[in-house]
Amino acid sequence: MTTVQARPVSDDRRWKALAVCLTAGFISLLDTSIVNVALPSMEHGLAASEAAQSWVVSGYALAFGLVLVPAGRLGDMRGRRQAFLLGLAAFTLASAACGLAPSASWLVLFRLLQGAAAGMVAPQTSGLIQQMFQGAERAKAFGMLGSVIGISTALGPLAGGLLINAAGTGDGWRWVFFVNLPIGAAALAAGLRLLPRFPAPAGKKKEEFDLFGVLLLGAAVLALMLPLVQEQQWTGRLKWALLPVGALLLAAFWAWERRQGRRGQAPLVDLGLFSLRSFTFGSLISLTYFAGFTTVFFVYSLFLQNTVGYSALAAGLSVLPFAAASAVGATIGGRLVMRHGRMLVVTGLGAVAVGLLGVIAAVQLVPLQSVGWATALPMVVAGIGSGLTVSPNTTLTLTRVPVHRAGAAGGVLQTGQRIGSAAGIAVVGAVYFAHQANHGQSVTAIQLGLLTAVGFSILALLLAVADLRERAAHPEPEPAVKNVRHRSEDGDTDDMVRPGS
Numbered sequence: 001m002t003t004v005q006a007r008p009v010s011d012d013r014r015w016k017a018l019a020v021c022l023t024a025g026f027i028s029l030l031d032t033s034i035v036n037v038a039l040p041s042m043e044h045g046l047a048a049s050e051a052a053q054s055w056v057v058s059g060y061a062l063a064f065g066l067v068l069v070p071a072g073r074l075g076d077m078r079g080r081r082q083a084f085l086l087g088l089a090a091f092t093l094a095s096a097a098c099g100l101a102p103s104a105s106w107l108v109l110f111r112l113l114q115g116a117a118a119g120m121v122a123p124q125t126s127g128l129i130q131q132m133f134q135g136a137e138r139a140k141a142f143g144m145l146g147s148v149i150g151i152s153t154a155l156g157p158l159a160g161g162l163l164i165n166a167a168g169t170g171d172g173w174r175w176v177f178f179v180n181l182p183i184g185a186a187a188l189a190a191g192l193r194l195l196p197r198f199p200a201p202a203g204k205k206k207e208e209f210d211l212f213g214v215l216l217l218g219a220a221v222l223a224l225m226l227p228l229v230q231e232q233q234w235t236g237r238l239k240w241a242l243l244p245v246g247a248l249l250l251a252a253f254w255a256w257e258r259r260q261g262r263r264g265q266a267p268l269v270d271l272g273l274f275s276l277r278s279f280t281f282g283s284l285i286s287l288t289y290f291a292g293f294t295t296v297f298f299v300y301s302l303f304l305q306n307t308v309g310y311s312a313l314a315a316g317l318s319v320l321p322f323a324a325a326s327a328v329g330a331t332i333g334g335r336l337v338m339r340h341g342r343m344l345v346v347t348g349l350g351a352v353a354v355g356l357l358g359v360i361a362a363v364q365l366v367p368l369q370s371v372g373w374a375t376a377l378p379m380v381v382a383g384i385g386s387g388l389t390v391s392p393n394t395t396l397t398l399t400r401v402p403v404h405r406a407g408a409a410g411g412v413l414q415t416g417q418r419i420g421s422a423a424g425i426a427v428v429g430a431v432y433f434a435h436q437a438n439h440g441q442s443v444t445a446i447q448l449g450l451l452t453a454v455g456f457s458i459l460a461l462l463l464a465v466a467d468l469r470e471r472a473a474h475p476e477p478e479p480a481v482k483n484v485r486h487r488s489e490d491g492d493t494d495d496m497v498r499p500g501s
Helices: 011-030 034-046 050-078 080-099 104-132 135-167 172-178 180-194 211-229 238-262 271-275 277-308 312-318 320-340 342-365 368-374 376-398 403-439 442-473
Strands: none
Touching (some): 011 080, 034 135, 050 104, 050 211, 050 403, 080 104, 080 172, 104 376, 104 403, 135 172, 211 238, 271 403, 277 342, 277 368, 277 403, 312 320, 320 342, 320 376, 403 442
């Protein structure tokens, strides 16, 4: 088969292109948490009801999660550069529309569009990293991506608090969205110039898009996430009936994808990815860790503002030690992951659990008005642990994935993160709000909520230890660069050796 050779990308340009990808990823992930502290401003300035406020937060996460896998596969098939730029342009326009929304209903609609656009951008980043980098450089790039994932989520409350404090309660919420405009426009302009083009191979038939698989997976993700993101708004137990429905739809999706593979048709998700132990364990670790990691900022920010009386800015500053330490931990993790592998993740998860237990102890032992200062050191410990977890785990999960499936694989990984976050917020939020409502003890409520988050982190730790023991007993072949490279359908070279090859 004749192939079209992709033009080499200069070293300097590759790292600049990566900066564009990480910038877009940062603002799209920042928007998962930045709006939390802006909800009172929306209620004041837009007369947003409690249900509308809930959908401003959960609608974004829902649309984000629904789009990830099909968007990743679309990028694999038709070109990640085009998909990335389209998603970034749509995200920037949707951010402007959110900031200009005349009513709460319009804001909810624009947030859904913004979430879908963010879901278009996210999987292209991991795919582009696979295309542009190899070996130790790829590990470093994935380490930087993991750093962005952790830091953007942690910085959301602080960024939101700063904007609300500067712009005022009435219209401060609008600037939570307007801040994306100059960043998005600059990243789009830079992306048009810097993102490399990878020509498609000549003489190869284009794969068909698995539309039925998209519908099955979308319905499954919707059924799983909807009762979780609406846990506080939908009263009664009937909503939980959607969870087994979602599980059945996932089983149907799995069967359909196997059928596609047997018939020689391109599946939406290559089920062979799950034969890679690193991918399977990494995805499960990511799902469980995000169930605990993201919920900490949710309940802790509520506690600081509603119980202690902190402003939105002060609440955001209280989690700054976590964000700063997470950046340090991610940098260290990116440098050490190829040497220490999953042991680094085990160490990081252990530090997260210790740090969060320190936060729980500080809330119990220190006067409430000083709790922000008292939790700074435990937050640093947890933040370093988070950086050592998210960054190396992202690298270990995706580094053995064949390049031509990198977008879909990144979509699967991040879909797990979104479902994990929704599940964690539902469970931890239920523990926190239920104890507060039944007993009126906010201090005990936050301790129980954080203890539940620790439980998720320990579950992730057990998975990491299991993977570590399995690796010791049955080592997975290390990826290597072959002299003869496989040319994938989007024109990039697959330099990853599959296990057993």
